[in-house]
Amino acid sequence: MFREKIKVLDCTIRDGGLMNNHDFELPFVRAVYKALSEAGVDYMEMGYRNSKKLFSPKEFGKWKFCEDEDIKEVIDGIESNTKISIMVDVDRLDVKDVKPKKESPVSMIRVAAYVKDIDKAIFLVNNFADKGYETTVNIMAISRALDNELNEALEQLEKESKANVIYIVDSFGALYQETTEFLIKKAKNIIKSKEIGFHGHNNQQLAFSNTIESIIHDANFVDGTVYGIGRAAGNCPLELILGFLKNPKFNIRPVLDLISKELIPLRDQIEWGYLIPYAITGMLDEHPRTAMALRKSVKKENYREFYEELIDHAVE
Amino acid sequence: MFREKIKVLDCTIRDGGLMNNHDFELPFVRAVYKALSEAGVDYMEMGYRNSKKLFSPKEFGKWKFCEDEDIKEVIDGIESNTKISIMVDVDRLDVKDVKPKKESPVSMIRVAAYVKDIDKAIFLVNNFADKGYETTVNIMAISRALDNELNEALEQLEKESKANVIYIVDSFGALYQETTEFLIKKAKNIIKSKEIGFHGHNNQQLAFSNTIESIIHDANFVDGTVYGIGRAAGNCPLELILGFLKNPKFNIRPVLDLISKELIPLRDQIEWGYLIPYAITGMLDEHPRTAMALRKSVKKENYREFYEELIDHAVE
Numbered sequence: 193m194f195r196e197k198i199k200v201l202d203c204t205i206r207d208g209g210l211m212n213n214h215d216f217e218l219p220f221v222r223a224v225y226k227a228l229s230e231a232g233v234d235y236m237e238m239g240y241r242n243s244k245k246l247f248s249p250k251e252f253g254k255w256k257f258c259e260d261e262d263i264k265e266v267i268d269g270i271e272s273n274t275k276i277s278i279m280v281d282v283d284r285l286d287v288k289d290v291k292p293k294k295e296s297p298v299s300m301i302r303v304a305a306y307v308k309d310i311d312k313a314i315f316l317v318n319n320f321a322d323k324g325y326e327t328t329v330n331i332m333a334i335s336r337a338l339d340n341e342l343n344e345a346l347e348q349l350e351k352e353s354k355a356n357v358i359y360i361v362d363s364f365g366a367l368y369q370e371t372t373e374f375l376i377k378k379a380k381n382i383i384k385s386k387e388i389g390f391h392g393h394n395n396q397q398l399a400f401s402n403t404i405e406s407i408i409h410d411a412n413f414v415d416g417t418v419y420g421i422g423r424a425a426g427n428c429p430l431e432l433i434l435g436f437l438k439n440p441k442f443n444i445r446p447v448l449d450l451i452s453k454e455l456i457p458l459r460d461q462i463e464w465g466y467l468i469p470y471a472i473t474g475m476l477d478e479h480p481r482t483a484m485a486l487r488k489s490v491k492k493e494n495y496r497e498f499y500e501e502l503i504d505h506a507v508e
Numbered sequence: 509m510f511r512e513k514i515k516v517l518d519c520t521i522r523d524g525g526l527m528n529n530h531d532f533e534l535p536f537v538r539a540v541y542k543a544l545s546e547a548g549v550d551y552m553e554m555g556y557r558n559s560k561k562l563f564s565p566k567e568f569g570k571w572k573f574c575e576d577e578d579i580k581e582v583i584d585g586i587e588s589n590t591k592i593s594i595m596v597d598v599d600r601l602d603v604k605d606v607k608p609k610k611e612s613p614v615s616m617i618r619v620a621a622y623v624k625d626i627d628k629a630i631f632l633v634n635n636f637a638d639k640g641y642e643t644t645v646n647i648m649a650i651s652r653a654l655d656n657e658l659n660e661a662l663e664q665l666e667k668e669s670k671a672n673v674i675y676i677v678d679s680f681g682a683l684y685q686e687t688t689e690f691l692i693k694k695a696k697n698i699i700k701s702k703e704i705g706f707h708g709h710n711n712q713q714l715a716f717s718n719t720i721e722s723i724i725h726d727a728n729f730v731d732g733t734v735y736g737i738g739r740a741a742g743n744c745p746l747e748l749i750l751g752f753l754k755n756p757k758f759n760i761r762p763v764l765d766l767i768s769k770e771l772i773p774l775r776d777q778i779e780w781g782y783l784i785p786y787a788i789t790g791m792l793d794e795h796p797r798t799a800m801a802l803r804k805s806v807k808k809e810n811y812r813e814f815y816e817e818l819i820d821h822a823v824e
Contacts, residue, residue: 368720368752369720369721370720370724394713396716396748396751397710397713397715397716397717397745397748398716398717399713400712400713400714400717401685401713401714401716401718402717404684404685405685408685408686419784420782429713429782429787431784432712432791435712435787435788435791436684436791444815445815445816448784448788448811448815449811449812451784451811452784452809452810452812466745466781466782468735468747468764468767468768471745471747475748475751493772494768495767496761496764496765496768499761
């Protein structure tokens, strides 16, 4: 698949940081930036810009805050065309912490929001756009969005927001390709002035195929992480995206090297990837937090009991 | 997805056996059979029926030969509606080793063949059909088949063979969903009197999504293995198929138990699953044998060098 407009965004440090309190060492982050730059990846997302009034720097690593000065240390001296992205959660940021683009190493700010928070997301994204940044709104937990509310959110985003890209985010790894197709087509029908993006999670080993499905239906922004690192089951492996896309600007070799040298040792310290408790939360369209807690308990391999507990809530 | 005609075949012991010389202990094979029976899985494939004149029982476990007496030991005393399948490779079997169905615990015999061996496959499958077995022909290495030759093979299978099912087999884990769709539609167009099946490999984490894709386009036989065990990157995880299919006859719980108790310990002894060398052979549409050799060498994590070696063959 070669469509020149397709942009690849790596969120290794940002989504991977959800598994280690955003506490990656500088040499690791620089190694990722260097490899992505050599590989021709379009964007690298460093982490979240959270307010230090809400989260303590004693408890979290610096990629929970992604200050401009810390980002400058990462990119210093490395030749690159890879743009820097940061993510912002609704209600966790002081907008005054975002300077005008011309004073910052950041190129893109992505606002993550549930459908119910779309008005807050539009406020933030327009603020960042006015400051000169490229912007996206990432609609989280899309598998739980009610159809009429999602339609309204997409219509608002089209009319009221200055975002360049609207992302469909399969937070729970619950989508099969038929629903991915349905959602991307829906978004393309409503969003005419912006690009569509897709961010998958790999609970059911479908992050890569759903990413391909979104590309087939004309999404032009896709997310991946090196060796699939990310919260719980992780994300779409970047190396598979680079193997699939035929744009000659991409070069998989530096990413293969990075996996050998950095990700294989890291996987011994941080657990992510295809594990049955994450597959179960994906099948049941649940947040993986219960599965993440299980993996830290002595019952980590008691899959059947975990499954029974999840489905054994009387619902009326 | 609930389509009553869809049949699920588990080949845990058969494809998993490719990683341990088919040397599974009887209690393990019985545990798999018991779990699959409770889960409502339609078929369980025990292994290959190979001639003992060609392979020595000293070098291989009993599931390389799958004699009727050994199969009877597995199923003895376990209540089950799960039918037994065995696989046969062209040119590795003495047809006299296959007794009439009424004297055997086996219900189905699957003949694995490359396109070039389709005449031999038809001879075998008709012999087995005449003996009373359900039969399939599994067209291997489909990603390497030339279109005109594949068309001819499918036309022959439709006209000359008594097989009940024709399988599309992605031996190298090289198919993306667009090509899976193309191949399943092609097969459905030519094969009118038989069912179509799909068997995937998971090199690029696409075995499950390609299985779904084949179901969408009306394949009614799909293969999986428990926790994805199988040669190299392994197969489509059975637990994901059971999570996807909505037929109330299926019950995922016994399979979750089996993974906890048997597959998690086994994974410490036998390596399978998503590993970068297998992803590379999948991307390049190559047999995984080079990657399997790499994983047994001291260079097992030298991914970039492995990639360079594979693409560095001058071809004219």
